[in-house]
Amino acid sequence: MPLAPGDVFAGYTVVRTLGAGGMGEVHLARHPRLPRHDALKVLRPEHSADPHFAARFRREADLVARLSHRNVVPVLDRGEADGRLWLTMRYVEGTDAEGALAAAGGLLPAGRAVRIVGEVAAALDAAHRAGLLHRDVKPANVLLAPGEEGEPEQVFLTDFGIAKALDGGTALTRTGMVLATFEYASPEQIESRPLDARSDVYSLGCLLHRLLTGQVPFPGASVMASLHGHLTAPPPRPTALAPWLPPGLDDVVARAMAKDPAGRFPTCRALAAAASAALADLPPAPPPPYRLTLPSGQAVSTADLSAAETEHLSGLLRRTRFFDLPPVLPGDLPEPRTATALHRGPARPVTVEIATATTTRRVTADLADARRPPEFEELAATVAATRPRVRPAPPPPPPPPPRPRPAAPTTVTTPAVRPPEHAPPVPTPVPAPVPVPTPAARLPARGRAARWAVAGVAALVLAGAGGTVWLLGRDDPAGGDGAASPGTTTGAAGTSDGTTDGTTDGTTDGTTAAGTDAPGAALAALPRSAPLPDGAVLVSRELDGEVDLLAVDTATGAAVPLTTAAGADVGAVVSPDRRTVVYGNVTEAGGELRAVGADGSGDRPLFTAPLEGCADPGRPAWDPVDPTRLALTCAGGDGVSLHLVTLDGAVGPALATAPALGDPAFSPDGTTVVYWAGQDPERDGGSLFAVAAAGGDPEPLTDEEDGSDADPSFSPDGRTLAFRREIVGGQRGIVTMGADGSGPRFVTSGSFDQDPVWSPRGDALAYKSNRAGDAAPPGDQLWVTDPDGLDPRQVPAEEGVLVNAVAWGPPAG
Numbered sequence: 139m140p141l142a143p144g145d146v147f148a149g150y151t152v153v154r155t156l157g158a159g160g161m162g163e164v165h166l167a168r169h170p171r172l173p174r175h176d177a178l179k180v181l182r183p184e185h186s187a188d189p190h191f192a193a194r195f196r197r198e199a200d201l202v203a204r205l206s207h208r209n210v211v212p213v214l215d216r217g218e219a220d221g222r223l224w225l226t227m228r229y230v231e232g233t234d235a236e237g238a239l240a241a242a243g244g245l246l247p248a249g250r251a252v253r254i255v256g257e258v259a260a261a262l263d264a265a266h267r268a269g270l271l272h273r274d275v276k277p278a279n280v281l282l283a284p285g286e287e288g289e290p291e292q293v294f295l296t297d298f299g300i301a302k303a304l305d306g307g308t309a310l311t312r313t314g315m316v317l318a319t320f321e322y323a324s325p326e327q328i329e330s331r332p333l334d335a336r337s338d339v340y341s342l343g344c345l346l347h348r349l350l351t352g353q354v355p356f357p358g359a360s361v362m363a364s365l366h367g368h369l370t371a372p373p374p375r376p377t378a379l380a381p382w383l384p385p386g387l388d389d390v391v392a393r394a395m396a397k398d399p400a401g402r403f404p405t406c407r408a409l410a411a412a413a414s415a416a417l418a419d420l421p422p423a424p425p426p427p428y429r430l431t432l433p434s435g436q437a438v439s440t441a442d443l444s445a446a447e448t449e450h451l452s453g454l455l456r457r458t459r460f461f462d463l464p465p466v467l468p469g470d471l472p473e474p475r476t477a478t479a480l481h482r483g484p485a486r487p488v489t490v491e492i493a494t495a496t497t498t499r500r501v502t503a504d505l506a507d508a509r510r511p512p513e514f515e516e517l518a519a520t521v522a523a524t525r526p527r528v529r530p531a532p533p534p535p536p537p538p539p540p541r542p543r544p545a546a547p548t549t550v551t552t553p554a555v556r557p558p559e560h561a562p563p564v565p566t567p568v569p570a571p572v573p574v575p576t577p578a579a580r581l582p583a584r585g586r587a588a589r590w591a592v593a594g595v596a597a598l599v600l601a602g603a604g605g606t607v608w609l610l611g612r613d614d615p616a617g618g619d620g621a622a623s624p625g626t627t628t629g630a631a632g633t634s635d636g637t638t639d640g641t642t643d644g645t646t647d648g649t650t651a652a653g654t655d656a657p658g659a660a661l662a663a664l665p666r667s668a669p670l671p672d673g674a675v676l677v678s679r680e681l682d683g684e685v686d687l688l689a690v691d692t693a694t695g696a697a698v699p700l701t702t703a704a705g706a707d708v709g710a711v712v713s714p715d716r717r718t719v720v721y722g723n724v725t726e727a728g729g730e731l732r733a734v735g736a737d738g739s740g741d742r743p744l745f746t747a748p749l750e751g752c753a754d755p756g757r758p759a760w761d762p763v764d765p766t767r768l769a770l771t772c773a774g775g776d777g778v779s780l781h782l783v784t785l786d787g788a789v790g791p792a793l794a795t796a797p798a799l800g801d802p803a804f805s806p807d808g809t810t811v812v813y814w815a816g817q818d819p820e821r822d823g824g825s826l827f828a829v830a831a832a833g834g835d836p837e838p839l840t841d842e843e844d845g846s847d848a849d850p851s852f853s854p855d856g857r858t859l860a861f862r863r864e865i866v867g868g869q870r871g872i873v874t875m876g877a878d879g880s881g882p883r884f885v886t887s888g889s890f891d892q893d894p895v896w897s898p899r900g901d902a903l904a905y906k907s908n909r910a911g912d913a914a915p916p917g918d919q920l921w922v923t924d925p926d927g928l929d930p931r932q933v934p935a936e937e938g939v940l941v942n943a944v945a946w947g948p949p950a951g
Contacts, residue, residue, distance in 0.1 A: 141165060141180065148219040150178050150226070161185060162222075166229060176214060176226040186223040199225050201270045202298045209261035211281065211296040230294050232283035235349065239277060243508030244474025245352035248383055252413045254280065255346045257293035259406035262342065265298060266335040266405075272298050273333065275341035276322045277348060320361060321354040325369050325397055335406075336399040342406050343373075343394025346413060350387065351379040352474020352508070355395065369397075379471060382459050382511040386416025420456040424494040428455075430521050431491035431500075433883035435845045435863040435873050438524050451520060458511040460492065463501045468509035485928070488518040489884065491869060500869065657766035660785035664733050665740025669716035672898045676700070676710040676719065676945040677906075677920055681938035687721055689736075692897075692904060692922050695913070695934030700738040709757040712736075712947025714765045719945075720744055720758060731755065745787045752781060752789050756800055761831070762948050763808030769793075769831075771800055771813075780813055782831065793829045794836045801848050804831070805877070806856040806948070812839070814848045814861075823848035826861060826879075839879035849893045852877065853900045854948060858925070860885075860894040860903055872905055874925060885927030893942075898949035901925070904933075906940050915939065 140163055145152045149170035156164045156177065162185070167178035185191050196216065203213040216225035235254060239246065246254070258280055262272060272279075274297060281294040324340035326333055347355050355374050356367025373395040375388040390412045396402045403409040426448050427440045440448045455461065486505040491498065503510040505518070670676075674689040679697070685706035688697040701707040705725030712719055716736060723732050731744040749755060752772035759769045767784045778799040779792040796815035803812045809831055816824020823846035826839040839859070840847050849862040859877055863884070864870040871891045875882030889909035896903060907921045911932030914920075917939035923930040 147178070147180065148217055148224055150176070152178070167226070169226075175229050177211075177229045178226050179224060181223045183221055186218065186221060192223060195223055198270065198298060201268060202265075205264060205268055205270070205298075207261055207264040209257045209293055209295055210264065210298075211294045227296065230281040230283050230292075230296075232281060232292075235277035235280040235282060235345075238282055239349070239352065239474070245380065245508050246349045247512035248350055248380075248387070248417055249512075251346065251349035252410070252417050253290070254282070254293050254349060255342060255413060256407075256410035258295050258345065259342060259410035261293075261295040262335075262338050262406040265295075266338070270298055271333055271335065272338050272341075273327070274319055274322075275338055275345055276319050277345065280345070320364060320368075321356075322348075323368060324399075326399065328365055328368055334399070336402050336404075339402045339406055339409055340395055340399075342409055343391050343402075346387075346394065346409075347374060347376055347391050350376045350383060353379055353472065355391075380509070381462065381464055382514075384416050384419055384459070386419050387413060390416055421459060421462070423452045423455045424461065424496070426452065426494075429493040430524055431493075431865065431869055432524065433489075433522050433881070435847075435865060435869060435871075435882065435884055436841055437845065437865060443524065447524075451517075454513055454517040454520060455492070457513045458517055460490070460501065460517065461497065461499050463499070463511070465501060467501065467503040467514075468507050471509050474508065487928075488515075488522075489887075490514070490518050490521055492521070657784035657786045657788070660746075660787075661766045664713075664718045664785070665735040665742065666715075666717040667735035667737035667739055670712060670719075670736040670947065672949060674698075675895070675904045675920060675933075676712065676947075677940050678706070678708045678710070678942045679935075679938040680706075680941050685941055687719070687734075690920060690933060690935075692902075692920070692933055697935075698738075700734055700736075701741060703741070706941070708942035710943070710945040711758055711760055711768075712945050713760055714762045714948055716947050716949075720760070720768075722757065731758070744785075747787060749783060749787055749789050752783070755783075757943065758783070759802040759804050759811065761804050761808045762806055769802040769804060769811045769813075771802065777819075778815075780811065780829070791833070793831070793833060794827065796824075798824060801850060803850045803852055805852050806854055810877075812850045812852070812859065814850065816842050816846075822846055823862070823864065826850055826859070828877075839875075840882070847873075849943070851895050853896050853925075854898060855900055860896065860925075862892040862894065862905075864890075872903065872927065885925070886923065886930060891921070893944045895944050895946040897946055903927075904944055904946055906944055920944065 140155070140158065141147055141152045143152055143154055147167075150165075150167035151170075153166040153168055153175065156166055158164070160182075162179060162181040165178045165180070166175055168175055181195070199213050199216045202210070203216075205212070211227050211230060214226045214228065216223075218224070233241070245251075258275065262275070265272060272295065275295075279295060279297045281296055283292040283294070285291050320328070322341045322344040324333075324337040326337055344355050347353070353374075354364070356364045356371060358364035358367060373392040376391055377383045377385055377388055390409065393412070394402055394409050403412065428448075428451065430438045430440070430451075432438060440451065443451075484506065487502055488505055489500060489502040491500040493499075501514075503514050503518075505515050511517075670689060671691075673692050675692055677688055677690055678685050679688055684704075685708060686699050687701040687707040687710055688699050690697045700719060701721070701723075703723070705723050707721050707723050709722040710719050711721070718733055719736055720731060720733050723730055732741060733744045734741040749772070752770075754773040756771035756773070756778075761767045761769070761782075766786075767782050769780065769782055771778050771780055772789070777795055777797045779795040780799060780802055781792055782790040784790075793811065794813065794815065797817050798819045798821060799813060799815040801814055804810070805812070810828050811831055812826060812828045814824045814826055815836075818824070825842035826847050827836040828839055829836040840863075846864045847861050851860045852858070853860070857877055858874055860872060860874045862871075863873045869884060869887050871884050871887035871889070872894045873882050874885050885903070886905070886907070889907050891905050891907040891909070894903050894905040901924070902922050903925060904920060904922050906918050908916075908918050909921070910916065911919060911921070913932040914935035915937060919935060919940060920933040921930055922933060
């Protein structure tokens with residue numbers, strides 16, 4: 139019967155069982171006289187009764203006992219008790235190489251693997267000099283113990299031909315005698331030919347392959363397939379499974395595992411020396427300077443780094459063989475044999491992009507997966523920690539000279555349509571709109587305006603200092619200048635003839651008592667409906683030459699049109715209560731900002747008249763706290779300026795001015811506006827800035843020199859910004875970062891992804907992308923992903939493509 143804890147055998151007290159197999163058992167046992175624990179191996183009675191086996195057992199035990207080597211587990215004693223042969227060996231407290239593989243995720247760093255093989259090689263050569271073959275070199279027979287303070291781990295080889303297969307592994311047998319574990323057996327062992335030291339060289343080559351790649355040399359679907367591989371297949375190449383390894387290791391394994399023993403290394407130490415030399419043969423790194431793409435998408439040149447920093451980076455590039463790596467790791471590499479510990483946590487993908495004067499390499503690796511260069515995490519951390527040289531912010535351009543104020547508008551008094559019953563009719567002053575001259579159209583070759591251009595009406599979209607503008611003045615069909623005729627009202631209040639439009643009670647919204655046309659009244663006058671569902675995203679879809687605004691269900695792709703009038707309806711913005719939508723309408727007559735209920739009802743102009751001092755407003759942002767005001771851009775001769783504008787048309791002072799500026803976005807608390815600005819009016823984006831809504835100096839969040847940023851969007855909790863970044867000749871996609879500009883990183887890339895917007899709950903991002911998908915036609919379509927970019931999916935659509943921006947909006951209040 140098997141021994142149990144507390145049993146006494148040959149004077150040793152069993153503490154616990156360490157292992158058991160077909161040949162016997164291994165126990166941790168307390169020495170009968172000395173204060174120590176030994177490994178007690180006890181053979182099964184049937185093997186102990188075999189006189190030939192017993193003689194071989196005693197002979198080999200004596201040979202190992204005479205070995206004195208730092209890497210050999212010594213035999214301490216042997217004997218026979220109760221009809222069973224036994225021996226004791228030093229107990230090594232630690233793990234074996236099989237356990238080390240599991241702990242490391244399935245494969246070991248090449249440096250550690252080669253060092254372990256070097257120590258095992260020393261033990262094997264010592265045994266060969268003593269006339270002893272091991273015949274069962276495998277990870278389970280390589281014991282590892284922590285080194286003393288400051289010392290490397292200790293490596294021991296055990297089981298020199300004694301009591302084989304005590305770990306229960308599959309083994310080859312002949313006349314009842316175990317010869318070797320088949321996965322590491324040499325061809326001559328399999329064929330029962332005479333053995334010499336070169337058989338152990340073959341097995342050591344198999345061990346090296348397993349430690350480096352996580353795979354046995356010939357895994358096979360069956361024992362016979364593996365045996366066939368050892369007998370006939372060419373030796374495997376470690377770099378096929380671990381492409382970051384030096385190619386010289388392929389040559390080492392190939393020679394160690396030669397079918398003909400004469401073609402192998404003459405000694406195990408020769409194999410180990412060749413492996414060490416191959417590992418040290420690093421490829422030369424391309425000469426600096428390098429251009430590093432940070433997780434934020436910014437690019438930093440090593441010309442800005444110290445010599446020591448550049449040298450450290452160059453060393454990491456050599457050790458990881460970065461410029462020889464595949465684009466994705468692990469990609470389609472097979473899982474190591476020890477796969478139980480392969481994924482010990484969620485995936486941790488990181489991307490490193492480095493360019494030289496002649497090439498650019500971009501590699502994405504999962505740091506939670508062992509199938510990558512061990513130094514890749516250090517390389518990614520080094521790149522991420524690199525700080526660009528601090529450049530002083532350029533001084534803001536001088537503000538444009540004040541425009542002469544127009545003469546006071548004439549006032550035309552008309553009776554209110556339906557005064558309240560409790561008050562007499564009150565005359566309502568209506569300012570005659572100020573005529574707005576229409577500037578000559580300038581079609582951009584590229585730049586921001588090109589993003590707003592719509593087929594069939596592109597000539598109506600103007601480029602204003604790099605920003606997109608809508609023409610607010612409409613050409614009168616009869617040749618007028620676009621001003622309203624005396625006696626009519628225009629704007630959010632009602633229709634051009636003073637009648638009601640889109641209201642539920644027939645009253646005139648937006649006309650109040652004289653002198654009280656306040657922002658609150660203008661807000662109340664906006665068309666409103668039931669809130670837009672939280673799962674609905676607003677898009678502008680082009681189909682058959684028309685561009686209409688639709689509410690699209692992000693789960694199913696079901697679309698409900700909100701606008702169907704002639705022209706292009708683009709640039710939707712959702713009100714804080716999700717009941718109203720503001721958008722831009724572009725027709726042959728010009729363009730204007732309009733408002734419509736979230737269900738498509740009550741479509742009308744947003745403002746009562748052109749904005750004074752802001753003839754060319756861009757797409758606005760709605761203040762989530764004070765819904766009576768918007769942030770929008772105004773184009774002028776000296777650049778583009780950012781203003782707060784109330785719904786009654788009052789334009790506040792400029793918060794920021796730049797040659798190019800656009801895409802304002804409010805923080806959820808309404809205290810901050812983020813926007814992009816740059817010095818190049820022809821560039822589609824620039825740096826991101828944040829400015830207090832109350833006024834103050836803008837603070838830079840990103841650097842225009844390292845990428846073109848645009849389309850900022852705050853998460854509902856205000857902690858994170860998502861935006862589009864494009865690096866000329868490099869990476870582009872959606873980036874997220876802290877609202878203070880910290881920790882930027884790409885969450886999508888590889889296609890032209892743009893216009894990101896957060897879901898009302900902040901658990902998803904919607905964006906427009908031209909990447910290929912199977913749920914919608916080719917071209918720009920709607921995509922949704924989680925905030926980490928790990929699960930992008932295309933929203934279904936049967937026809938058409940998206941143009942312009944996407945809107946999701948805040949949660950319904």
